[in-house]
């Protein structure tokens with residue numbers, strides 16, 4: 001009797017101890033899981049929902065799959081431009097002769113302008129609009145998509161985001177046809193930079209069999225420091241001459257551009 005009575009509390013204490021250890025272990029496991037894995041899962045669900053809400057009405061599942069295969073389970077510094085070939089094949093760009101608009105350092109004006117007029121930029125295409133302003137990367141040994149801690153161009157050139165924009169810009173310029181427009185920024189000393197995406201990729205891809213002319217619109221803001229006479233544009237003109245593409249440049253004030261957006265015209269480019 002006495003023995004049994006004294007054993008019971010000990011048993012209870014042991015059971016209590018076991019329950020407590022299991023609880024502590026579970027909490028530790030949950031914390032580790034959240035920090036390591038679920039974080040990626042949550043970031044993935046965030047970017048995925050943005051992707052699908054912007055993609056609507058297209059073959060979004062197939063496009064998402066082609067997008068992911070470019071960078072998932074890869075070192076985020078070794079994603080080459082070619083990794084996006086299947087994505088570009090899944091959502092190819094259409095030629096829109098006379099309506100294609102390129103830009104360099106003028107995103108603020110271009111975005112608003114293209115939205116209200118017949119011009120379309122890379123950011124107005126399906127892929128461009130779905131991925132605009134997003135950040136993504138993968139990690140070796142993980143099937144997840146991450147949106148934080150991803151390398152930028154300063155860390156490495158072949159990061160998932162930079163490689164996507166280089167590959168998309170090249171493909172967009174490949175289909176440029178008719179009269180092509182480019183908006184450059186007159187508020188910076190060198191409006192045409194050979195190192196920019198426009199200068200290093202798009203301009204190189206223009207092909208005279210498709211592209212008739214390149215019409216540069218130099219956006220002249222109040223703080224403008226240069227215009228169409230800038231020497232940097234001689235390089236651009238030279239490249240077009242070599243290809244056999246007609247080159248034009250016109251200084252257009254920002255207010256004139258805004259006026260053009262508020263009076264949309266049927267045929268592109270008649271406003272300046």
Ligand SMILES: *[C@@H]1O[C@H](CO)[C@@H](O)[C@H](O)[C@H]1NC(C)=O
Pocket residue numbers: 105106107108109110185186187188219221
């Ligand atoms: C042109 O560049 C300046 C200086 O970087 C910037 O403040 C301005 O917003 C740019 N203009 C456009 C139209 O994006």
Ligand SMILES: *[C@@H]1O[C@H](CO)[C@@H](O)[C@H](O)[C@H]1NC(C)=O
Pocket residue numbers: 098178179212213246248
């Ligand atoms: C294309 O540009 C050329 C010269 O740059 C011009 O003569 C022609 O009318 C333009 N074509 C269209 C369809 O705007």
Ligand SMILES: *[C@@H]1O[C@H](CO)[C@@H](O)[C@H](O)[C@H]1NC(C)=O
Pocket residue numbers: 207208209
């Ligand atoms: C332009 O396109 C034509 C036909 O597609 C091709 O034969 C030619 O090599 C291209 N030119 C350049 C400079 O890429």
Ligand SMILES: *[C@@H]1O[C@H](CO)[C@@H](O)[C@H](O)[C@H]1NC(C)=O
Pocket residue numbers: 225226227228229251
């Ligand atoms: C263009 O800029 C140069 C100096 O950079 C200036 O001398 C010239 O008057 C400007 N031309 C126009 C049409 O604004």
Ligand SMILES: *[C@@H]1O[C@H](CO)[C@@H](O)[C@H](O)[C@H]1NC(C)=O
Pocket residue numbers: 188189190225226230231232233
């Ligand atoms: C014009 O272009 C040249 C050469 O590309 C550059 O060095 C210069 O600073 C530019 N800007 C002005 C305002 O002259």
